[in-house]
Amino acid sequence: MASNSSKKESRNPWLWVPSIYFAEGIPYIVVMMVSVIMYKRLGVSNTDIALYTSWLYLPWVIKPLWSPIVDLIKTKRFWILAMQLLIGAGLAGVGLTIPLPNFFKFTLIFFWLLAFSSATHDIAADGFYMLGLTQRQQAWFVGVRSTFYRFAMITGQGLLIIFAGYLESNTGLQSVQLNVLAEPGQSTVEMVNPDCLTIEPLQGELRIVHFPEDTLIVPTTPLKKEKADSILSFVRQWNVEHGFAVPDQRFVHKSKSEKSWWTNHVSEPLGNWIKENFGHHADPSLESDLTGNIGLIYFYLSNKPEADQEVVINFGRTAGDKSIFLLEGSAYGSRLIFNEQNWNKPAIAVIQLDPKLKHRSMATFTATAGNIPLAWSLTFLLMAALFIAFFIYHKMILPFPASDQPGATEGLANILREFIATFVEFFKKERIGLIIAFLLLYRLGESQLVKLASPFLLDAQEAGGLALTTGQVGFVYGTVGILALTLGGLLGGFLAARHGLKFWLWPMAIAINLPDAVYIYLSAAQPDSLFIINVCVAIEQFGYGFGFTAYMLYMIYASQGRHKTAHFAITTGFMALGMMIPGMFSGWIQELIGYHNFFIWVMIATIPGFLILPFIPLDKDFGKKNV
Structure with a gap:
């Protein structure tokens, strides 16, 4: 009996040190890095991504404030196992809420759970490392723990992202390519009113359909700015009204009373000053009443998607002359959303030529419609399963060091005084x-x-x-x-x-x-x-x-x-x-x-x-x- 107890107190560190520090690194890199890439692929703005994912650093900022709780209540072993379960629950929560309409709010809640659980896991794991190893073993295994933490970074930042990318490319609808040809001497092509396009269901699997079917020809002849602005205004309004794009905040004007104090007195004045002094401005001497010519591409689906199914098409240039470009912003076709209400209406993407382009040139554009929410849901559910496996493995393998005991609660006042000191x-x-x-x-x-x-x-x-x-x-x-x-x-x-x-x-x-x-x-x-x-x-x-x-x-x-x-x-x-x-x-x-x-x-x-x-x-x- 004593032998069995001794064995449990001193298991081979190779059985648990690498896995503990691999498990420590994964949630940190998921919260700090993977979340950024996921939100970007799901269409969240850079402003919101940077603001809200930066807040997730807070648990690591204030980690020293609750580290005494880990010392006072239960054992370090208990905290490691409990936090691995919570981390698994947080990862599963992110995976299950990604497909929801309000996914940003719900996933952030679970990322907060992940962040606090991960920070607490760090405290317990580092403490357990010192309790479960002799001083000589601590020195010898310091390189091992660092190496496996690095492996966790490679897994989180590399393999998981590659896995999500693979799922993005192999789920959803098949990608389509379209060539855009800049042609000198070509007569100006008039815009086709999308209301004039009749769209009927097509046989076969659901797929992306576009017009023109092969090559869009755009004349290099410059266009009057007034006409270009009129076309862009129509496209923006059409795509937003039919649900293909969210309203572009640059064109949404609120009255002063509708804005918060912060917006009126801080962010808006500061933002205007930054844009005025550091934003990109065209040389006034080069301004003209002409601009690069415009071509329009119309997208729709071959059939009605399933109820509540959302098909997101991401469109952009993938090769060719950079003087042929898609106008920035989802309202101009970079990210188009289709559903059962608008599948048979044409969404419009705007291609523009650089006004300096005078020769014949070509660029290739690609429309992809991988099931991005599904890809990231599966990725996070896989990580959740991994942490359930960590919990089960460590519950069986972690030793029971004799020194891993809860702090003496009768000395709470003394501990608090020492903590403040x-x-x-x-x-x-x-x-x-x-x-x-x-x-x-x-x-x-x-x-x-x-x-x-x-x-x-x-x-x-x-x-x-x-x-x-x-x-x-x-x-x-x-x-x-x-x-x-x-x-x-x-x-x-x-x-x-x-x-x-x-x-x-x-x-x-x-x-x-x-x-x-x-x-x-x-x-x-x-x-x-x-x-x-x-x-x-x-x-x-x-x-x-x-x-x-x-x-x-x-x-x-x-x-x-x-x-x-x-x-x-x-x-x-x-x-x-x-x-x-x-x-x-x-x-x-x-x-x-x-x-x-x-x-x-x-x-x-x-x-x-x-x-x-x-x-x-x-x-x-x-x-x-x-x-």
Whole structure:
């Protein structure tokens, strides 16, 4: 009997350390990164994506505040198992609510459950690691836990996104391609009134139908702006009135009394000032009463979809001359919604030529209608099943360390006093203001870039993005990006151990910030080459991994003292806060000034991090191996 108890107390760490830290990494990357890509594919605006997913950092910001509860109530083993069940429930909740009409609200509720459960799981897992292993084992397995956390990042950012992309491409309706030919000397094509098109059901499987059937010919002859504006106004009104597109907020005017105080006095004036000073403006000397010619493509379905079924067509250029482009915005055909009421009405997409285009040229456009809600629902339900499996496995495998006991409740008052004293001691550190400023400002640029990088890769070229598929983004960030990030981190740790943090602080600060400039190039050139995109992302991620080493080491430096574990938890809270607040308004800024100017703004936002470096307290020998 004693032998059996001893066995349970000291199981082989290889049986549970890798799986615990793999399970720790998955929900974090799902909440922080996968949610952004999912919402983008489901048609949520960049402003809302950045604002609401940045709020999800909050549990990690305030994690130190409830960590004593995990110590006082139940065992660490209990908390690990309970949180894995809750994480599974949260993932299932997201998967089941994605198909609902109000999916954004409901999925956010479950993401909040995921975030709090994941943050609590982090506390319990880190505590259990120290209780379930000897000091020698803790040192030996620190690399193992880090490696499997990285594997979780590859799985979440890479394999899961690729899986969702595969489902997107292999569910729903078959994609269709259409060529657009810019033809000099062609007579102007008059717009076909959509009311004149008679649409009858067609035999066979439900599919996308378009007119013209093969090639749309658009004359290179410039069009009067007045006529172009009239056509665009008609298309916008037609698509919105028939339910193909949601109203474009740029054309929805509210009276001053209908707007909130915040809108009237803060966001609207500030937004107008940003657009006026930093948005893209055409050169007045080049203005003309002529604009590039316009061609219209009409989409409809071959038959009536099932009741309550929604077919979403995403349309955009996939190859060819970038002087031939789809006008930005769902009201002009980039994202068209069909259902049982409007399937036999033509939705309109607007193609426009660059007025400088005078020669014969061609571009290929693709309309896809994969079942995006189904793809992401299945992806999240798969993750939910994974966490149920983790719960069952860890319930059987996790040891029962003798020291894993609830805190003494009779000492609650003393523990509370000690808890408050720990916080007070942290904020009494010498030059604490500069330490906190470093924690908040070092990644000011990166905190905004990380929220918009994936939407930028996914957005249509007409919207300033790179028009990658979901699977391609999973490959770019989940494999190439993670590999470069890991290599950068390993190199940073190796060099810092040889010469100390102070020696490498400036090179690491440059490495984490300067490579962000690759996005300025990508947004300006919009390359079609996946190789070039991968190289640029790899450069940025390698620099981030190398530069983040300085941040992690400085958190350790700032946590030195009697309560270094608790103080490190406080620094992680400031780390999360430094990502949360800038990320919240990053999408709003991007939608005001466009991707290219936004990435320029990101580079400007890196300046405060450099300015604080000369003033932070730092021992010149900190981090060296022999010190």
